[in-house]
Amino acid sequence: MGTSARMRIPYSRLNNPSSSPHRVFFIPLCTSRRFFLLITAALLVSFAYFAWSTEESMGEETRMPTKPRFSLDEMRGFALRKSLSADYKPSYYTKSATSFDRMLMERSSRFDISSTDVLVFVHIQKTAGTSFEKFLVRHLSIDRPCECTQKKKRCVCRRPGGSTNQTWLFSRYSTGWVCGLHADYTELAVSACVDTVLEKKEGAGRRRRYFYTSFLRDPITRYISEFRHVSRGATWMASRHMCNGRPPNPDELPLCFDPRIGWEGVSLDEFLSCPFNLAANRMTRMLADLTLVDCYDTTKMEKKKRDGIMLESAKANLRSLSFYGLKERMDDSQWMFERLFGLRFTKRLSEWNKSKSNDTVVTPETMRKIREANALDIELYAYAVELFDERMEKMKREGLPHILPEPTLPSASHFIDDSPHGDLSKSKAILPVNEEEEEEEDDRYEDSERYA
Numbered sequence: 001m002g003t004s005a006r007m008r009i010p011y012s013r014l015n016n017p018s019s020s021p022h023r024v025f026f027i028p029l030c031t032s033r034r035f036f037l038l039i040t041a042a043l044l045v046s047f048a049y050f051a052w053s054t055e056e057s058m059g060e061e062t063r064m065p066t067k068p069r070f071s072l073d074e075m076r077g078f079a080l081r082k083s084l085s086a087d088y089k090p091s092y093y094t095k096s097a098t099s100f101d102r103m104l105m106e107r108s109s110r111f112d113i114s115s116t117d118v119l120v121f122v123h124i125q126k127t128a129g130t131s132f133e134k135f136l137v138r139h140l141s142i143d144r145p146c147e148c149t150q151k152k153k154r155c156v157c158r159r160p161g162g163s164t165n166q167t168w169l170f171s172r173y174s175t176g177w178v179c180g181l182h183a184d185y186t187e188l189a190v191s192a193c194v195d196t197v198l199e200k201k202e203g204a205g206r207r208r209r210y211f212y213t214s215f216l217r218d219p220i221t222r223y224i225s226e227f228r229h230v231s232r233g234a235t236w237m238a239s240r241h242m243c244n245g246r247p248p249n250p251d252e253l254p255l256c257f258d259p260r261i262g263w264e265g266v267s268l269d270e271f272l273s274c275p276f277n278l279a280a281n282r283m284t285r286m287l288a289d290l291t292l293v294d295c296y297d298t299t300k301m302e303k304k305k306r307d308g309i310m311l312e313s314a315k316a317n318l319r320s321l322s323f324y325g326l327k328e329r330m331d332d333s334q335w336m337f338e339r340l341f342g343l344r345f346t347k348r349l350s351e352w353n354k355s356k357s358n359d360t361v362v363t364p365e366t367m368r369k370i371r372e373a374n375a376l377d378i379e380l381y382a383y384a385v386e387l388f389d390e391r392m393e394k395m396k397r398e399g400l401p402h403i404l405p406e407p408t409l410p411s412a413s414h415f416i417d418d419s420p421h422g423d424l425s426k427s428k429a430i431l432p433v434n435e436e437e438e439e440e441e442d443d444r445y446e447d448s449e450r451y452a
Contacts, residue, residue: 067273068256068273068274068275069256069270069273069274070256070257070258072254097189097209097210097211097212097320097322098111098117098209098210098211098322099319099320099321099322100319100321100322100323100340100391103211103322103340104340104394104395104398105398109209110341110342111211111322111340111341111342111343113142113159113160113168113343114159114160114161116166116206116207116208116209117168117208117209117210117211118167118168118169118170118194118198118208118209118210118211119136119168119169119170119171119211119213119322119341120170120171120188120189120194120210120211120212120213121133121136121169121170121171121172121213121214122183122184122185122188122212122213122214122286122287122321123171123172123182123183123214124182124214124215124216124217124282124283124286124287125182125222125226125229125236125279125282126217126222126225126226126229127214127215127216127217127222127283127327128215128217128325128327128330128349129172129214129215130172131349132215132325132349133171133172133173134173135345135347135349136157136169136171136173136174137155137157137169137171137173137174138155139345139346139347140343140344140345140346141343141344141345141346142160142343143160143161144158144159144160144161146169146174148173153172153173153176154173154174154175154176155173155174156174157169157174165202166202167198167202170194170197170198175197177238178193178197179193179194179197179240179242180193180238180239180240180241180242181236181237181238181239181240182236182239182286183239183240183242184241184285184286184287184290185212185286185287185288185289185317186242186243186288186289186290186291186295187240187241187242187243188212189210189212189317190289190290190291191242191243191244191245193242194210195208211322211323211341212320212321212322213321213322213323213324213325213337214287214321214324214325215324215325215326215327215333216283216324216325216326216327216380216381216384217283217326217327217328217381218327218328218381219283219374219377219378219380219381220367220370220371220374220378222282222283222327222377223279223280223282223370223373223374223377224268224360224362224370226279226282227266227268227271227279227360228360230263230264230266230271230279231263231264231265231266231267231271232264233262233264235257235259235262235263237259241253241296243290243291243295243296244291244295248295248296248297252295252296252297252298253276253278253296254276255276256274256276256277268360268362268366269366272366272369272370272373280373280374280377281310281373281374281375281376281377282377283314283377283380283381284310284311284314284376284377284380285310285314287313287314287317287318287380288309288310288311288313288314288317289313289317290310292309292310292313293306293309293310307376310376311376311379311380314376314380315380315383318380318383318384318387319387322340323336323337323340323341324384324388325337325349326384326385326388329388330348330349330350331348331349331350332388332392333349334348334349334350336391336392336395339395340395
């Protein structure tokens with residue numbers, strides 16, 4: 001009876017602490033329960049806000065269109081399997097490079113193929129670089145044409161006059177990929193690989209002037225063209241990415257695919273999803289001085305600052321180039337090159353201005369993601385077009401050495417048949433039956449090329 005009465009305490013007595021010995025226990029219990037519910041609700045709201053804000057911030061900087069196919073640890077493992085060369089010794093800016101403005105304003109700074117000048121080509125993937133380099137060795141009218149051998153990719157481009165073995169051209173089809181597959185400006189110029197190679201081949205101490213050149217392309221079509229290239233089987237695994245004397249380690253540059261399998265057949269969404277895909281903003285990266293941003297180590301600098309430095313460096317190096325062309329304006333590019341260098345091609349570059357990226361179906365959402373991934377290249381290309389127009393106007397005002405009319409030019413580079421039964425007298429001036437098909441073959445098997 002006493003127990004039942006104690007359990008049925010009137011509400012009026014609960015409001016009077018002095019009237020019930022149970023009040024001391026009931027108040028803390030009630031307060032603790034409310035406090036727990038409030039804390040739980042606050043945590044849930046905080047978690048939801050954190051997830052939302054994180055997604056928003058990723059949309060601004062690092063959001064990936066789809067989940068990467070492989071985990072970060074797997075991609076690091078792939079990079080470990082990649083064969084990387086370490087026989088690279090940098091020396092900074094030991095030779096002079098000649099800019100466009102200097103060539104235009106100083107007659108003594110014009111390119112002299114018979115002297116010690118060297119034309120160096122920075123070959124950015126899918127920018128018409130292959131076509132331009134082939135024109136340099138096959139369709140350039142000079143006194144001593146490059147000697148190309150059938151079924152071999154490299155040509156010998158010796159200086160005119162005498163028996164000199166010096167080369168005037170540092171490119172894929174002359175010296176080969178001696179600084180690594182598609183070596184960038186950091187590898188070629190900043191780390192002085194060009195110097196190292198030529199001094200080893202031709203003797204140290206020779207005074208040379210370098211005329212750096214390149215080609216650029218609309219970033220969106222270039223990116224899609226690279227995707228098509230990779231989906232056909234290319235990977236550029238032989239690229240070294242040397243910077244400050246060493247290649248990037250697996251933590252700095254993981255691979256997006258298993259090198260034992262490759263990336264052939266990759267979808268555009270998967271191509272976009274890998275955060276370590278160097279196709280994004282490739283032109284900016286390949287023209288920038290990467291030593292300014294700790295090379296491929298992205299942990300030492302905030303992303304916005306890093307991107308800004310790379311973009312400004314790429315613009316500065318673009319201005320310092322002797323020449324750069326635009327794939328979308330091949331005729332103008334050819335006009336500028338011929339008058340700036342005092343040389344002439346025997347064919348029109350625009351005849352080879354063809355692309356397989358134009359028939360790639362891209363949804364509006366995917367296009368938005370491609371633009372986000374290539375924001376730096378888009379800004380760099382807009383700057384390049386404006387600078388290109390300024391250079392064209394300068395050249396028209398200043399005037400340059402007269403280019404001989406085409407009928408009076410000597411024959412272009414010739415091919416030699418080195419087969420056992422080949423007749424050399426009949427093989428000169430033989431060109432490939434279909435240069436477009438040959439370029440596609442080079443494009444597909446570029447990774448397998450190795451040069452001594």
